[in-house]
């Protein structure tokens with residue numbers, strides 16, 4: 122058996138080495154073929170896939186933006202996942218083994234996401250992968266996981282296309298058709314807005330999708346779209362777009378982007394005399410938003426996966442443990458990524474336990490059966506499209522003159 126295992130490992134390594142240059146050069150299209158070969162090799166040589174896994178540990182991969190324009194997404198997710206893994210290991214691990222997590226920084230770039238996920242699978246021999254947060258990065262890496270038959274659980278990617286990449290791709294959060302509806306209803310019914318402008322990030326699958334879902338729902342509710350214009354992730358000057366928006370005189374602006382650009386947009390909008398509420402989605406969730414946008418963010422609202430003010434006991438214990446572990450300043454309150462990362466790791470461990478195995482195909486089958494798993498972000502039940510169906514919260518941003526921010530809970534919207 123031992124000799125066979127060793128042989129299998131070496132053979133798999135050879136296959137991977139032969140495929141690696143092609144896989145990296147040819148991106149998604151050929152990933153499928155390359156990874157399929159790899160997966161077939163693994164199926165034939167069943168011990169080959171877990172070559173780095175010793176008998177007393179289960180190796181899981183995590184990829185995220187630890188650096189770059191969405192760095193807090195990756196950093197918070199990492200904290201949440203590490204907290205969950207520590208807790209799991211302290212209470213005996215999974216199937217009598219310790220979980221070991223291998224973490225890769227994709228710098229928030231889709232190409233990097235694809236590269237690091239390939240490395241996690243082919244070099245580290247992970248049996249499952251946690252990540253990403255930003256939908257475009259998940260979309261780039263999901264075909265690699267699918268092709269290699271390695272389950273991937275995204276903590277926070279909300280674009281519907283992510284889990285549509287295949288039956289090995291899961292998420293523990295709601296999706297954007299729902300998030301768009303939540304904010305359209307909030308704009309129309311709670312804020313009583315009639316005419317809203319949209320400013321979307323054309324480079325982000327998340328932003329484009331959420332803008333479309335908001336638009337469709339707000340129109341259905343009787344609202345008018347004043348104008349719908351775009352910017353590109355990384356832009357610093359939004360004067361042209363904001364001037365065009367101001368000319369339409371809207372009573373609100375929907376900006377479904379990520380915190381770095383949203384902070385700048387808020388500042389520049391106020392400077393140009395746009396005083397109406399800005400609204401957005403979960404991509405706003407970062408303590409960096411307060412730092413970048415400052416007081417310009419007062420009177421702005423966004424939808425999110427959870428609120429630290431929710432009195433739910435599991436959630437409050439998580440907030441307390443998180444603060445104890447990572448410090449107790451405003452910054453170290455767990456954001457949605459921390460909570461979703463924590464839940465994603467627990468849901469994965471739970472699937473392994475139910476499967477009675479850490480084999481990727483068994484874990485995949487068990488993940489698909491996830492029902493009523495109670496975590497920090499509520500009840501996780503995965504539907505037939507491998508999406509969680511969960512409530513959303515709407516938060517109001519409050520920032521003082523010193524730049525200290527907090528999110529004030531406004532309402533919960535059930536799915």
Ligand code: PHE
Nearest residue numbers: 255256277278279327403404
């Ligand atoms: N939902 C965002 C996306 O799909 C990412 C995100 C999740 C941001 C959770 C913040 C909180 O790109």
